[in-house]
Amino acid sequence: MVLKLNPNHQLLWHNPSTLQIGTDARSVVLPQLSAEQERFIDALYFGIAPNQLAAVAKQARLPAQQAQQLLEQLKPLLQKPSDDQHGLGLAAFPEDPSQPQFAETVWASLQHSTSGQAVLNQRAKRVVQIDRLDASGLLAMLALAAAGVGTLVALDQEVVSAADTGPNGYPEGLIGHPRITAATLILQATWPASRLVSGSQLRPNQLDTADAVLFLAQQVIDPKRYGPWAARGIPHQTLIFDANGVEVSPVLLPGKTACLNCQHLHRSQNQEHWGVVSSQLLTSSLRFDHTSNRFIGIGLAVQVLLGWLDEIGGFGCADSHGFRYNCQTAELERVEWQRNQACSCALVTASAA
Numbered sequence: 001m002v003l004k005l006n007p008n009h010q011l012l013w014h015n016p017s018t019l020q021i022g023t024d025a026r027s028v029v030l031p032q033l034s035a036e037q038e039r040f041i042d043a044l045y046f047g048i049a050p051n052q053l054a055a056v057a058k059q060a061r062l063p064a065q066q067a068q069q070l071l072e073q074l075k076p077l078l079q080k081p082s083d084d085q086h087g088l089g090l091a092a093f094p095e096d097p098s099q100p101q102f103a104e105t106v107w108a109s110l111q112h113s114t115s116g117q118a119v120l121n122q123r124a125k126r127v128v129q130i131d132r133l134d135a136s137g138l139l140a141m142l143a144l145a146a147a148g149v150g151t152l153v154a155l156d157q158e159v160v161s162a163a164d165t166g167p168n169g170y171p172e173g174l175i176g177h178p179r180i181t182a183a184t185l186i187l188q189a190t191w192p193a194s195r196l197v198s199g200s201q202l203r204p205n206q207l208d209t210a211d212a213v214l215f216l217a218q219q220v221i222d223p224k225r226y227g228p229w230a231a232r233g234i235p236h237q238t239l240i241f242d243a244n245g246v247e248v249s250p251v252l253l254p255g256k257t258a259c260l261n262c263q264h265l266h267r268s269q270n271q272e273h274w275g276v277v278s279s280q281l282l283t284s285s286l287r288f289d290h291t292s293n294r295f296i297g298i299g300l301a302v303q304v305l306l307g308w309l310d311e312i313g314g315f316g317c318a319d320s321h322g323f324r325y326n327c328q329t330a331e332l333e334r335v336e337w338q339r340n341q342a343c344s345c346a347l348v349t350a351s352a353a
């Protein structure tokens with residue numbers, strides 16, 4: 001494994017002798033930096049094979065013990081090995097011009113302490129289904145494509161209506177066209193490296209290979225929408241817009257995590273009349289995915305979903321949580337979902353154990 005400083009951790013000088021490396025929580029400040037240490041750090045940005053460490057330290061005229069000490073300090077800023085089949089070393093991981101650009105690779109690299117390109121190469125293999133391609137579904141699709149997700153699937157049979165149009169929706173000229181055709185045109189024009197597939201062209205066993213399904217809903221989600229996917233064991237996530245803001249679920253893994261019914265039961269226990277209220281909200285035609293709610297919600301949902309997709313890609317273990325954003329108070333809350341013992345999903349798991 002090559003020892004290499006992640007180039008996305010920047011070098012910043014406080015003064016001619018104090019160096020800060022990186023700007024996030026892992027940043028390291030090195031006061032009274034010697035010219036020898038500086039040369040060694042330069043070499044670490046290029047990458048040092050472990051068996052060359054002593055030779056490189058000697059070349060930088062840095063005593064071996066000091067080199068080891070410095071390396072220990074900089075450990076959180078080193079790249080982890082990735083699936084580098086060509087033996088090129090992480091610095092030489094081939095750039096793929098068809099992959100998303102700059103900010104996505106920088107963030108992927110810092111998030112997983114590895115080559116951003118390696119993360120995006122894995123995301124290109126992922127398949128995410130979006131159940132509705134209304135204006136919010138379209139934006140979610142584009143956000144996932146921008147982050148490198150290779151295949152997006154939709155079962156949407158609707159046509160583009162006036163409600164789906166706008167600056168962050170479909171152009172008015174596409175009103176009346178099937179949403180899936182219109183969304184395909186937009187994706188091809190903006191990011192042809194990703195593809196949108198109509199679920200109706202896929203066999204049920206192909207649909208079951210989706211890495212996750214994203215459901216977007218207003219106020220409450222009808223169990224009929226997610227039930228079949230949960231029953232087939234497919235990971236899924238909900239993004240629900242309401243009058244208070246937006247709620248993003250963790251990626252729910254059937255049989256392993258809490259489920260949407262657990263959440264409904266918790267709410268029924270904590271909120272009087274939730275059962276009757278929720279059934280009335282289900283029939284409401286009001287929409288709450290106004291621009292700020294839409295952008296915040298999709299941003300949060302994509303962040304959580306990418307954590308799961310990167311875990312499948314072999315980049316660490318995602319910390320499963322959701323979010324609740326209150327647009328009245330501007331408070332963002334991280335939410336852990338707990339199982340409800342009254343839910344049948346707990347019984348199913350207990351009987352399988």
Ligand SMILES: [Zn+2]
Nearest residue numbers: 259262343345
């Ligand atoms: Zn449950």
